[in-house]
Amino acid sequence: MIAIGCDHAAVNLKNAIKAHLDEKNILYLDLGTDGEACDYPDIAEKVCNEIIYGTAEKGILVCGTGVGMSIAANKIKGIRAAVCNDCFSTRYTRKHNDANVLCMGERVIGTGLALELVDIFLETEFEGGRHQRRVDKITELEAKSMLDGDEEEF
Numbered sequence: 001m002i003a004i005g006c007d008h009a010a011v012n013l014k015n016a017i018k019a020h021l022d023e024k025n026i027l028y029l030d031l032g033t034d035g036e037a038c039d040y041p042d043i044a045e046k047v048c049n050e051i052i053y054g055t056a057e058k059g060i061l062v063c064g065t066g067v068g069m070s071i072a073a074n075k076i077k078g079i080r081a082a083v084c085n086d087c088f089s090t091r092y093t094r095k096h097n098d099a100n101v102l103c104m105g106e107r108v109i110g111t112g113l114a115l116e117l118v119d120i121f122l123e124t125e126f127e128g129g130r131h132q133r134r135v136d137k138i139t140e141l142e143a144k145s146m147l148d149g150d151e152e153e154f
């Protein structure tokens with residue numbers, strides 16, 4: 001299951017991705033927006049929660065640039081969101097970073113390339129090994145940053 005969401009700047013791209021997933025019989029949850037103006041962090045939160053709570057394995061977030069969605073998504077513990085505009089970065093953010101959210105910008109890349117990136121993102125496996133150690137360190141950074149917040153209370 002893939003969780004998918006967009007803001008008002010990327011409804012066309014989200015619809016193209018949905019049609020692409022339909023063709024491939026890949027199940028998805030569409031968390032909006034259907035067209036009304038919205039704030040991208042709200043959509044990022046909805047999509048990422050589906051991953052954190054285990055309903056979805058991966059997420060796809062699209063906005064004007066992909067950047068706002070990725071910044072918001074990466075604030076959520078356990079999320080590794082990557083903005084990708086090319087095949088190489090998309091392949092390697094799966095192989096090396098175990099990215100669980102793909103972010104793209106409708107105002108940045110064409111639909112054909114975006115759909116190819118979706119395929120690469122969904123089909124490429126994490127390599128593990130030395131990359132697992134590095135991903136674990138990202139998880140440790142999340143924990144440390146939470147500790148820093150607690151310390152300020154003392």
Ligand code: RB5
Nearest residue numbers: 009063064065067068069
């Ligand atoms: C909306 O105009 C735009 O700011 C948003 O889609 C996104 O590009 C933000 O990063």
